[in-house]
Amino acid sequence: MAIGGGAAVPIRTLRNISLNPNFGGEVMVVSLGCEKLQPERLMPPGTIALVDQRTLQEAPLDVVCLQDEAHVGFMSMVDSILRQADEHLKRLNARRRETVPASELVVGVQCGGSDAFSGVTANPAVGFCTDLLVRAGATVMFSEVTEVRDGIDQLTARAATPEVAQALIDQMAWYDAYLARGRVDRSANTTPGNKKGGLSNIVEKAMGSIVKSGSAPIAGVVAPGEKAVQKGLLYAATPASDFICGTLQLAAGMNLHVFTTGRGTPYGLAQVPVIKVATRSDLARRWHDLMDVNAGRIADGQATIEDVGWELFHLMLDVASGRKETWAEHWKLANQLVLFNPAPVT
Secondary structure, X not given: OOOOHXXXXXXXXXXXXXXXXXXXXXXXXXXXXXXXXXXXXXXXXOOOOOEEOOOXXXXXXXXXXXXXXXXXXHHHHHHHHHHHHHHHHHHHHOOOOOOOOHHHOEEEEEEOOOOOOOOOOHHHHHHHHHHHHHHOOOEEEEOOHHHOHHHHHHHHOOEOXXXXXXHXXXXXXHHHHHXXXXXXXXXXXXXXXXXXXXOOOHHHHHHHHHHHHOOOOEEEEEOOOOOOOOOEEEEEOOOOOHXXXXXXXXXXXXXXXXXXXXXXXXXXXXXXXXXXXXXXXXHHHHOOOOOOEEOHHHHHOOOOHHHHHHHHHHHHHHHHOOOOOOHHHHHOOOOOOOOOOOOOOO
C-alpha cells in the first residue's frame, strides 16, 4: 500500500491490535525487510511499554527480518522466528489469573447472517445485557456503520454530549464519502441470505442492529483502527463485514465478543472468546454445537428478553473467567483478521 491517504487506518489498526490486553504486552514483528511499512514506523519508540526485566529499561522492539544476511535458507528464518517467539511465550506462560471486577471487561457486540428474528430476539437480549454491563462499569462497543446509518437520529439523541453527537455524524459522513468514491450505496449491504431470512432492506436491518446497544447514553465514538480510551457504551465505527468489524473491535481493545446470528455462521476469533447467540430455536437445535445461547426461546414464549439477557451476562462472566468455554473455542474456529484499508494500493 501507499503510505498516505487512508493508510493511517490499517497502520493504527495493526499497532492497536498489538496493544490488546489479550496479548499480554508481548510484541514481536516479523518483517520481510523491504516493505513500505517498516517496523519502526509501525511501532515507533514509546508505542508500547517494552521493558527489559534484567535492566528495567525500555527494550528495543523485537523484530525478525527475513532478509537479514544472517539467514541462510528458509529453515534459518523459521528457526529465528521460533526462537524469538519462545522467549515471549515463556513470559506469557508465567502469568497467572487475577480476580478483577466486571468493569474491566471490554465487550464487542456484532451481528452477522441476520434474519427477521435478529431484531426481535437475539439483538434485544444483547441490548438488555449491554445495559447490565454498562451499569457494572464495563465498556461495550457496537459498530457497523451501514447497519446504523439509517437510524442515526436514534443514536445522536442518546449521545452523552453534543461533541459525541457530532462525532457520530462525522463518522457517518466519512463513510458516506468512502462509499461514494467506490460508487456504491449502503442498500447493497442487505445480502441474499438476509432477504431469505425476512429482512427486506437496509433500514429494517439497521433498526434491528441498533437494538444491540441497549438504552444507555453513548459515551464516546471510536474511529476505525483507534483504541477505546473510556468506559461505558461506545460506538466503534467499522464496516459491516464480520471479519473487518471484529478486527477493528480488537484494535479498539475488545477482550470478549458477542455475535448474534439468524442464518448461522461458524465465525470465531483466536484472539478473544466469541459467544454466539442464535435468533431462532431451529438454528440452535440444528447447530447445537456452534450456538452458545438460544434467544429463539423468546419467540417461542419460553423466555423473556430479560431472561436471555441475564443468561448472557452470567455466561460472559464465566467465559471471561475461564470457567466455561465457547463452542468456537472448543472447535478452535478462528477466521483471519482482515484490515480495513481505504488507502490506495500501488
